[in-house]
Structures are given as structure tokens and as C-alpha cells.
Amino acid sequence: MSQITVDRKLCDNHGQCAIAAPKVFSMNDEGVLEFEEIFDDALLDEVEEAIDVCPVQAIFVKD
């Protein structure tokens, strides 16, 4: 299992992470990011894509 942190000061709710890794990130009806803080390592590739694709580079992972 790994843990995600999002820098909410940087996050601008573009939602690219929710496209890249929809099992972990989603946008609510208000267009605001929600995510699973702890995720299964089987999803690591997806999460790394979400980290890469974030326009403001606000997503981080720690083991």
C-alpha cells in the first residue's frame, strides 16, 4: 500500500488525475478533487501517470 498527498495550495482542480487514474481520483459535482489517500500498489502505474500529467504537479506519493 502507498499513500498519496496532494498539495491543496497548488491543486487547481483541473481533473487530469481523475482521467489518468479514475480508480483513485475523482471530481465531485462541484468540480472539486476527491481521492483515496491509501491505494493498492497494483494501481501504482496509474497513479504515477496521474502524478506526471498533473498540470500543476501537485500530487506526491510515499511508500
Next chain:
Amino acid sequence: MSVETAPNQLNVPYLDISDPSFAMQSEELRNAREASWYAKTNYGIAVLRYEEVSKLLKSPKLIQGSAKWPAHNGVHGGLFFDWWTKNLLVLEGEDHHRIRRLLNPAFSPRLIKDLVPRFQALANELIDEFIDSGSCEFIGDFAEPYATRVLTILLGIPESEWPTIARLASTIGLALGVTFKQDLDKVDAAVAELYDYAEDLIKDRQANPGEDFVSRLVLASRDGDKLNDEELRNALVLLIFGGMDTTRNQLGLAMQSFMRNPEQWELLSARPELGAKAVEEVMRINPTVTWVTREAVEDFTYQGLEIAAGTTVHLFTQASGTDPLAFPNPELDLLGEHPAHYGFGGGVHHCLGHFVARADMSEALPLLAGRLGNPHLTGGDEWLPDSGNTGPIRLPIGFTKRI
């Protein structure tokens, strides 16, 4: 209330955004933004302030508003029409997300970083050509070859072929202009030529895959899914269509902004590590994409304004990036801490190629500042109108050679 029936509609400003003399950086627009967060236009509403642009740009109630662009111009078929209706810019929902997921890895910032030394070498090579003369036509001598050769580097094709790519990109770009219908035959011929080019490139990389950008697209897969040949071709056309004019124009606008702020040019020259900040700042105050178009998918109310399904909503980038409510000191300031600009759009349609554009402009601007002292206009500059994508067509400048 709706836009048409708002009781206070007399107080809502009106902007004729298709008037060729309409100016984003004008008293008219500043007054409108001070009076109201939105304006009525001859074609939908325009959102003028930062907070509202930020919110609506990413609102799930709005979709990309350009899908009907060909139809609005009386174009209902042909190669451009077919490409437009299938490209990432106008796709929505899972159709969009699937393609985006498959394209994203090739545009990873980690991979783009490897190209930085080539961007630097290219910028210096172009500057070498004109540095001794003390003057240049900045668009023809730098911005256009730089923007186009960056694409050839990315695509892994000989840099000497850049004039062909520039010509095709500019011709297809006519599709976004007001004379689209008249130019349709030319546009479709350019799409056909670019299709042939892209198809050859794809076949070559399918036969001989490497580590390069096109190979990454060809090999990209996700959950057993891959881009088919048509999707690959459409993506390469989008890259060239979306990557050339925008970067060329933005470099020209950057030069304009720095010529107006010579002390900031000196700062960039002395501190080249501010290159990335320079890109953010010029895109905030002087973006080539002057507005981002969205369309309401359902009736909804925002800040007391009823926005009916189908309403076109123009999100003004420059007006939002200089809104005094969000930027108490809106002037160009490489050392300032400012909220993010929306020069790359935002939400699910956020510019796909922004890491490339940011990386190549971040290298070009400090190299230019380091070598060209006191750049200034020498007359004869020509400009695109402010409606849609703007920038200089010609930008003759003089300067003092530093190195």
C-alpha cells in the same frame, strides 16, 4: 433570469468580440471587468474576472465549445471537418478520456526534460544567424523557426523539413479564421498532405520503434487498448496544428511584453533560472489564446445568472490574469507570487502539450535576454486581431549585441 431577461441587464456591459478592432488590453475591457464579472457579446457571454473564469473553466456543467465551429462557418464535410470532429479538442466524456490516457505518457514532463539541451542549441543557432546585425524580424528569424523546429525534434524528423511543417500548420490554421469557408480547399489540401506525412512517420516507427516521441505513441497501450492508425494520425495532426502557431505567437507576445518592461528583461538576463517564471508571467498578462470557449450542457445558475443549455461561454484569459481582484499588482513581475494563469485553458481540456511549450519557451527567453540587450521596436510590425488566437505576424526589432 437569463442573459436576455436579466432585470439588471442595462448594467451588464456588451462587447463586440468579432469586431476586428476589439482589443483585450483596452479601457473598454477594463471598465467592463470593473462593472461586472461577465459581459454580453454578439455570440454568448464573456467571463472577465479571475475567480469566475477559474470556476467555470473547470465546471462539469460546461463542455468544450468548439465542436460546432466548422458548422458555424458553413462547413459540413471534407477532410478538415472529419478530422476536427474526431480530434481530442472536441471529444467529450470517455471518448476523450481514452485518447487522452493513451497520449499522455508521451508528453510526460520527465521525457520532455531530456530534450532541453536540444532546445538550447536550437535557440543559440537561430540567434547566431542575426546577432551581429543588431536587428531581426523576430517572428520570421526566431519565433517561427524555433516553434516549428521544436516540433521536428519532437517528431524525430529532419529539422531541415521545418518549412514544410510551418507551411502546412499555417494553412490548416486558416480554419480558425473568419475566412475559413473561402479557404476550405486550401485547408483540406494541407490536411491531406499532413495525413500522408503522418502516416509515413507512423509506419516507419511501427516497423522500427525506438525511444522517441512518435515511437512512444505507437507503442502506447493501456489495459490492452491501443491507438489505431487513424487515431495516431489524428493525434500527430493535432500536435502540429496546436503546437506551432501557438508557440510562435506566444514567443512574439513575450518579446512585446519584455520590450514594454525593460527592467524585467535585464532581470531575466541576469538570472536565467527565472526562465520558467518568465513564461508563466507573459502567458498571464499577454496570452496568445485570448479566450477559451465552452458551451453549457444543461441549464444552470451561476452567481445569480441563469445560463441556458447551449449558451456559449467565452472565458477571457488576459482579463482574468490581470484582474485586480486576484492580482493587486497585475504588472509583469518575474519575482512576484501569483495564482496560476489560464493561458493553457483548464479542466479536462487543459492543453496536452503544455509541458513541451513551457520547456521550450523557458529555454528560449533567458537565452534571448542574455544575448540581446535593449530590444526595441523598429517599425513595420503587423498584428493578428485580438479575437481568438493573437500575436505578431511581423515583429522587426533592434537590439544591442551582448554576446
